[in-house]
Amino acid sequence: MKKILIIADGSESRAFLQRLENLDTSENIYHIVYYRDTTLPAKRREQFLYYRFDPTSYIKLAPMIEDIDFFQVMLVLGNKIDMQATYDNLRRVDQQLSIVMLDKWDLHIDDPHTVVLNQHERIANLLSNYLPDIPLWAQNIGLGQGEVMEIKIPFGSAYVYRHVGNIEQKRWRIAAIYRNQKIILPEPKTMLMPDDAILAVGNPNVLKGVYKSIKRQFGQFPHPYGQNTYTFIDMVAMNDSQIELLCNDAMLMHAKLNSKKLIIRVVNPRLGKMLDKLKGYHESASIDVLFDFLNLSMQRIVLGDLEHNSIGLFITDKAFFTHHMLFLYRLKIPILKTGNNGFFNIRHSVVLSEESDKIEQLSSVIFDCASQLGLDISFYDFTADFNEEREKIIEHFENLSKLFEEKVRIIKTDKNPIRELLPQDDFLQFVIFEKKLLEPRWMAFFSTDIEKHYFRFLDKYQLFLPYES
Template identity: 30%
Template sequence: MKKVVLVLDGVVGEIFLTSVLEKYFSNNLYIVIVKDPQMIPEKPPSAFSFYQFDPTSEFHLTQTLQEHQEHGASELGDVFLILQDPAESAAVFTIMRKLCKEARIVTLAHKQHALDSSAKAPQDVASNQEHQPDKKDDHTITIDEASIVAGQFISRLPNVPIIPRGFGLGKGEIMQVGVPFGSMFAYRHIGSIQQKNFKIIGLYRNDELLLSTFSLVIQPQDVVLVAGEPKTLTNLYKQIKSNIGQFPSPFGRDIYVYVDMLAQDSSAILRDIEQAMYFHSLIRSTRLFVIVLNPADFSTIYAIKTLCDEDPSVMLKFDYTNQPFIQRLEQDRTKKIGLIIVGRELFSKRIHRKALYDTATPVLKTAALPLEQCKKSLVIINEEMNAGENISSVIFDIAIQTKIDIQAYDFEPDGVHQDEIIKDYEALGRSFGKKVQITKTTSKNPIFYLKELDEPLLHFLPFERCIARSRWLAFFSTKAERLSLLLNKHPQMLVPISLH
């Protein structure tokens, strides 16, 4: 049986004792010494022995500890000193350390007492310091009451991460962060966020803890609970609090463009690289990696090198291993990829679409019309977006960085339009000063609209599982996302959503 000594006084001691009485461990023996008899409960549990006397009396302390030592062979394990008067606390600490040389002593630091001592005569200061806990004592833990109170106030400041105290290492390895409106994390499902050196444990919503799943979507005003390396969490906090305009974060930081000399001709390869470099110049990506698979044509290789040498942030890599695209993609998945760019030639293969879908990373598919000429973007509103699969934050993020307008296209033959989602786009448009054109129609199918439109635009669509299925079966589908496989006229940005 482990023996624990509690020497308590004042409000803090009373609150501490109340908590111990509620949560005590029955295999421990608690020796409680108090000055105020009112702190002793009428019916104390059998694991508690209460004594009422002045704890600065070495005689009474010695007698009490010896009495319990005679009743059991086990040594004292822990001593907790919570006293209001700093001088009394220092005196009791000295006595306890004399009586219990190996016991762990947990005591309060009295900042005000130290400040008052600085105004006293040097001999008084020396006298006080004699009774302060030895900082080199490995068996002493000093709790700074003033710092704890100050920490509680700091945690209430706006835009300051909340770090649990007295839990884990207490160094910031666990943090909770509120998600504001316009955050780059808003409307992202947890599985699409690259969690390196940290993990999203769950989130609080409407006073309820939701444990993390791949498909759980983070909403504005959620409080995210994360654990990880403290410096990483500090940077993560800044990212969550950052407004839109950070893409490709939080998916990753770099852009990867893949070209294949066996599957594409020279003009298609140069087209993809040029469009990737153009997009890289507009958004907040760190580096652009150009991965050339199956390099064989020397004139094309020379043209690629000449093109990539223009920008020092472009990393050119020729892959001579003859490995297929899906193997190379699997090899790169562990890296900080925020966006993957491929041409329609690579995207057309079902096995490639499945591999891209499994990365949970945004994919830009190039098209016949150049990305540089896009002055507008389009998103087709669908019913599933009501369930939280809202890609509006990504659309606004990219549109703001690339300076293109947004058109929300709501095609409902039955006339029942998605008004809630439309309101979300209108509200975000007002918040960020971005023009949003709303098109509601019951007759003009968006697929026909896109095929007939000669003005190039960037087509946003959720990267749903159905896109990874057979291209030919898309003819029989009524989903706009599935039918979009048949379109190669406009560049398409596929934003990952949850797996079902």
């Protein structure tokens, strides 16, 4: 059995000893040194041995330390001078004795064998735990560096109604879920609900990002990718009608989305009415028109703009998208490829994908964007046989639909949805922007993967969402 020495005085020590009396302490023997009767608890247990003397007296304390092999000493004293004197006495006897002290005075103790518990910091941390929207991390277990964090899932979070198995957990894990005063050990199929609290374990810096992601609510797109909307205009490669259509679509998206600024980058400017019109856009406080007169490469210009302007959405037309698809893929931000008839004609959005886990991971972005644009969502389920993963994503979309009062149509069909949608021009397609889309198009004709047939809708509006596997 371990022998623990507690040197106690003051109200904190009385509360501590009272708490100790109520715990299962049968594995240890406690030696209590005190010098005021008011310090002692009302009840005393057998494995608690009490000694009344002044611990600031070296002559009285030293023999006890020398005669008994203590595993640990705890100092809980109410007077600064007594604390310092008692600590000095202990160190005179044993330089390596393990000591834990409660510090109310910001003592400067530099000792590898002493744990200093700063009372002011502990109280401040405890009070901050009761503030809303503040990360709650474990301080008294593990490393105490934020590697264990409790996060509440708020109503409207991008994580509500998501299955644990479909939440990307790199360098962190959901260890437990607290719901209705009960603990749930999560399985991949476990769904997160509003007002759940998750116990997350992982790299402290990663958990800070997870916390922000969970607390981020709908109505924020193009966040978390960036704050601003961006479009690129080459006045040599584009005619006036193409430029005007792209600018109109970009301004409409900027107005409807939570976009801080619309940045219009113009290269190869040429004199004329369109140039004057572009300059006129700059009069708006939320639109920046940037002209390039240095004949720099497109990639260098775009990368520079992205680096300095927090771009969250890149809007471009079919010609630019098809010619620079690999470059756009590598940007890892959403790309809106415009259609032929103007975005004001768009009435609903569609999701065509057989990869349920990826769709669920991007569902918050899809719902956020569709909600801000005022578009219903049509989710096509064209799998003939029962598929558990498919049923999970359908359940997920239906729950989000109820939560955010956003209409979602689950269209179950055994027909090819591409043929059904080709004659229509009033929809926005959400596309998972994966590397497989960069394969030569002729290969897609031999594939049953519907996502590889994205090019069938190149004349229509498509929002390509980046996905990291």
